[in-house]
Amino acid sequence: MRIIGGTYREQCAFPSHHELTGSGMRAAAALAGSGVEVLLTSAIHQSEQIEADVVAATYGVTANWLMRTRSVSFSYFTPLNAPVISGIGSRLQQDIDESDDVVLAFGMIESGHVKVAGRRVVVDPQRPRNLTEEDLPAVSADEQAWTLNEREVRQLTGIDDVREGAKRLIADRDLSVVVTKRGPRGALVTTAGYQQTVGACVTESVFPIGSGDVYASAFAWAWGNAGADPVEAATIASNAAAQWCETRNYPIPMDVLDGSVTRDVVPPAGSGLxxxxxxxxxxxxxxxxxxxxxxxxxxxxxxxxxxxxxxxxxxxxxxxxxxxxxxxxxxxxxxxxxxxxxxxxxxxxxxxxxxxxxxxxxxxxxxxxxxxxxxxxxxxxxxxxxxxxxxxxxxxxxxxxx
Structure with missing residues (x-):
């Protein structure tokens, strides 16, 4: 399985959090114990080379490093605040062109051409600001799934109703699955044949930074490698994201990834005020x-x-x-x-x-x-x-x- 995504410095003031991870590194670390060979393709600045090697080795991640022109960091006051992003304008110093049986491709802060191919490809745009077509990788796949948040669905379709927006993405882009991540309200799974809500898993504590990265990696593993149907994969992904939110530990345990261990779920039909x-x-x-x-x-x-x-x-x-x-x-x-x-x-x-x-x-x-x-x-x-x-x-x- 191949993961393409960013390796960025993250820091949060309350609660304290400071590490070099980012979407790609976190997703690869989450699957380090899955029994499937996971290869990460990511970009770093030359000043981060030694630290990035140590982080990858610590988490058991095999990384293929490309160079970028500037380092990139995300600074949060709390996890509820939008991050201040340093390094916007950084560029990849070479194009990314990767293929594998299963591929998970995250959007990246760095500008540059990204091309991926595979039997099953999962795309997570991962854009903290305005999302445009230029932010999406070029994809060749037998089947393709997207995991997005509600804002990203609205930006890409121009439709306020995310249910209708997800249907539009399926029809217009020939996707097999769209998973709309809705934070504490769970996720909406959309295919050409149905829509189904998967409730959020209950945790004792919640650290949401990076939960979407873990969600996407677990979904890609379950749908792409384990052959789970989209709703089953989204359920596994929800449990994996909950594991991260509560523990901030890598890797995600195998009994969570294979669906053996599950958590209580918030009623998906209940919205509440x-x-x-x-x-x-x-x-x-x-x-x-x-x-x-x-x-x-x-x-x-x-x-x-x-x-x-x-x-x-x-x-x-x-x-x-x-x-x-x-x-x-x-x-x-x-x-x-x-x-x-x-x-x-x-x-x-x-x-x-x-x-x-x-x-x-x-x-x-x-x-x-x-x-x-x-x-x-x-x-x-x-x-x-x-x-x-x-x-x-x-x-x-x-x-x-x-």
């Missing part, structure tokens, strides 16, 4: 609310954005919004009385409560935690848990509302 409770009275508070709102979208109701600041009249409007939600995410670092009141109100209504604070006031939060609220000190985990709680409650309520 998360109420975002938190103070927004100064710059840092408003910044955090905005970051979390973007991460929760589109399934979020934020009083900061829906109602805004005001006088006593906002209380009724905020609580009316809360009553239509399926979970609440309460930002508690500032011990805001309004946020605590909203969380208590949700508890009384039977709405699941998820709280986030790096430094929780244990005495102040005693009633919330003691009445079943889930508390997390990691922001990404809190966001995912709130979405999963909303999806579960929405799915449980759906039959009664039909």
């Amino acid at each position: 998360v109420y975002l409770a938190g103070p927004f009275f100064n710059l840092q508070q408003r910044w955090l609310v905005d970051v979390v709102k973007d991460a929760l979208s589109p399934g979020v109701w934020s009083p900061s954005h829906e109602v805004g600041p005001g006088g006593l009249e906002v209380a009724k409007k905020d609580l009316e919004g809360l009553e239509h939600c399926d979970s609440i995410l309460a930002l508690l670092d500032d011990n805001d009385p309004g946020t605590l009141f909203e969380a208590g109100y949700a508890t009384k209504m039977g709405i699941p409560v998820v709280t986030y604070a790096e430094n929780l006031d244990a005495e102040g939060a005693k009633m919330l935690i003691g009445s079943g609220a889930q508390h997390f000190t990691d922001l990404s985990t809190a966001v995912y848990k709130a979405q999963w709680a909303a999806a579960t409650r929405a799915a449980e309520r759906a039959p009664a509302e039909e």
Whole structure:
């Protein structure tokens, strides 16, 4: 199996993460224990040669290095923030032209010509910004699958409805499979004959940086090498991505890749609405609310954005919004009385409560935690848990509302 993809420096401030990996290296490392020979073709700058060799050897990756004109790095403040990318404008110093029985090709930051061929080829565009035709590799394959996120589907088709967009990709590009990755809402598998949602796997903690890389590698392994059908492969990929999010360990265990070990799944039919409770009275508070709102979208109701600041009249409007939600995410670092009141109100209504604070006031939060609220000190985990709680409650309520 051949993997073509980037080797980039990644750093995140909260939680701390700093390593030379990137999409190609991570995907190859994830499959190092799969029993299939995995060869990585990637690009590095000459200043990274020694470190890249050490990283590849550490993870058991056989790498074919090409040179690029500049080093490339991704810097995140949190995993929920868009990265600051250094090295845009870097170029491959030679073209990539690879073939194998099974090929996984990621989009790369470096400009240059990429051509791949195989019996089954999986393409993951992996573009953090605007995606264009020039970013896609030239592919020759008996069967071809794409794994994309929702933004990429919309950019390539111009269709807002990702279900219809995925169908358009199948028809217009003669693809066998399109897998639309939807983060905490799982994935949508589309073929010429059907569409099926695969629910996200539940984890105790969530580190989402790189989860899409692991997802694509596990899907390529299961669909390309193991002969799994697209839904089975997407299910294995979801479990593999969950393993990475929870442990950040390589390689993915074989019992996960072969489907022997699976996790609980969030109901794929449940979407749910998360109420975002938190103070927004100064710059840092408003910044955090905005970051979390973007991460929760589109399934979020934020009083900061829906109602805004005001006088006593906002209380009724905020609580009316809360009553239509399926979970609440309460930002508690500032011990805001309004946020605590909203969380208590949700508890009384039977709405699941998820709280986030790096430094929780244990005495102040005693009633919330003691009445079943889930508390997390990691922001990404809190966001995912709130979405999963909303999806579960929405799915449980759906039959009664039909």
